[in-house]
Amino acid sequence: MATTPLCPRARMAQRRRILIVVAMLEAQEEEDAMRGRRRYGSYHDLVKELHLDEARFKAYFRLNKGQFEDLLRRVAPEMLKEQTAEPITAHERLCICLWYLATGDSFRSIAFIFRVGHRTVARIVRSVCRAIWDCLMPEFMPTPGKAEWGEIARDFQVALDFPNCVGAIDKKHIVIEALPPSGSLHLNNTGTFSIFLLAVVDARYRFRVVEVGAYERRSDGGGGTGTLTSSPFGHALHHDTLDLPGDAAFPGAEHLGTLPHVFIADEAFPLKKNLLRPYPGSSNNVGERKVFNNRLSHARRMVEYAFGMLASQWQLYRRVHGISPPVAETVVKATCMLHNFLQWDNVDATPDIPAETSLGMQNSHRLGSNNASREAMAVRERFTQYFVSPAGQVPWQDQL
Structure with a gap:
């Protein structure tokens, strides 16, 4: 049975409703992820354990602990300018970004590991990478x-x-x-x-x-x-x-x-x-x-x-x-x-x-x-x- 095609205004309204539903589902996903972050997230478990083992820490983040702390000191003020749904420390943001760079895992995979929303991971990677470039350039890649x-x-x-x-x-x-x-x-x-x-x-x-x-x-x-x-x-x-x-x-x-x-x-x-x-x-x-x-x-x-x-x-x-x-x-x-x-x-x-x-x-x-x-x-x-x-x-x- 043939269906009557929607007029442009109806198609636009339908698309708007779909986008609202998608946004609500993603917001719920972010909220669910954040709720279990402190209990199940790798930052509050695995990352703290890695700090006790220099070799494993470097294997995961490609920097030793001294280099990590030096980098954090240089970029923390800049990368904290972008807010997230729930306050996430500069240390955890740098861990999330370096994890992505070191592994190439998808944002969704990293979101599950750290128990944050995948959109939060995307924002963190973008803002931290921008801070790394802007803050280190004068010393490590000057013109x-x-x-x-x-x-x-x-x-x-x-x-x-x-x-x-x-x-x-x-x-x-x-x-x-x-x-x-x-x-x-x-x-x-x-x-x-x-x-x-x-x-x-x-x-x-x-x-x-x-x-x-x-x-x-x-x-x-x-x-x-x-x-x-x-x-x-x-x-x-x-x-x-x-x-x-x-x-x-x-x-x-x-x-x-x-x-x-x-x-x-x-x-x-x-x-x-x-x-x-x-x-x-x-x-x-x-x-x-x-x-x-x-x-x-x-x-x-x-x-x-x-x-x-x-x-x-x-x-x-x-x-x-x-x-x-x-x-x-x-x-x-x-x-x-x-x-x-x-x-x-x-x-x-x-x-x-x-x-x-x-x-x-x-x-x-x-x-x-x-x-x-x-x-x-x-x-x-x-x-x-x-x-x-x-x-x-x-x-x-x-x-x-």
């Missing part, structure tokens, strides 16, 4: 100036035998679930939904520049309006406004003249005056050009290791993110900041990188055209000449 870029270059020279290098750059797709309003906004060229993470890493595995945002599918060809140069960092690199140190000669190779300070990247990036990439193709991977590719690959592993450490430390990168793009951006930025917080003075650390791949973090594809300028090709050629000269060669450069 580099000429002096800081110079210090990074000295570290690359001493530790990795790559002169005039101010950072290794790479970009990853952070895979997210497609949400109804997204459309194709976050659909990348591999057919998955994602946001991007663009990062510059120094010779100590620390993130010095981080940009997170919606995926951009334009190319860098022609007008230079693609995924790299349309980002704030790429725009500054293109227009020479990063406050990099001036051109400098290589030690013992004054005959090559002065060369610019450069970032190093893989073949997905375009070749520019201040951005070096390998010589492409197997036909170029011989002789002097093979030496250049080996030396660049050896130095560029800093950014690969940093991403590997990030995915190993925070298990949410092992899964596809079931959160909205704005929340995903906040979460990703917070993990990068926490990475620096743990790594900043840990200069002798050797990264322990697992071999398995991360489901939630995937490699990026080409970020620009290969139509390099003559100036950019000349800069790469002069680096190549230095690496094969007596002043610049190292014993291992033919063995990689």
Whole structure:
């Protein structure tokens, strides 16, 4: 029997009633969860037990107790600005957020573990991640100036035998679930939904520049309006406004003249005056050009290791993110900041990188055209000449 379709006003009223019922059910769920929090919630049982065992505490929260207390002191005032249905201490909020980052469990799973509402978990994760980014940035990811870029270059020279290098750059797709309003906004060229993470890493595995945002599918060809140069960092690199140190000669190779300070990247990036990439193709991977590719690959592993450490430390990168793009951006930025917080003075650390791949973090594809300028090709050629000269060669450069 056919039913008479509802008029627009009736459909709107029906939708309003459904939303009211859903809101009432969720409010009841929050109330039921809060009622048993002190008796059954993990914070009032398991977390207190973990404080008695340093190794287990770090396994659950990825920070030791001293680091946890230091972080709490730095971010507590900011993260308490957002109210929840029932007063939840700054300590418990940080536990909930770190539990999510360390495990990648769903908000509903964590809500059950801590006996709070899943909407409360979502608000806590968002506000704590925002507080971590805002409060730690001045100390653990300050905007580099000429002096800081110079210090990074000295570290690359001493530790990795790559002169005039101010950072290794790479970009990853952070895979997210497609949400109804997204459309194709976050659909990348591999057919998955994602946001991007663009990062510059120094010779100590620390993130010095981080940009997170919606995926951009334009190319860098022609007008230079693609995924790299349309980002704030790429725009500054293109227009020479990063406050990099001036051109400098290589030690013992004054005959090559002065060369610019450069970032190093893989073949997905375009070749520019201040951005070096390998010589492409197997036909170029011989002789002097093979030496250049080996030396660049050896130095560029800093950014690969940093991403590997990030995915190993925070298990949410092992899964596809079931959160909205704005929340995903906040979460990703917070993990990068926490990475620096743990790594900043840990200069002798050797990264322990697992071999398995991360489901939630995937490699990026080409970020620009290969139509390099003559100036950019000349800069790469002069680096190549230095690496094969007596002043610049190292014993291992033919063995990689």
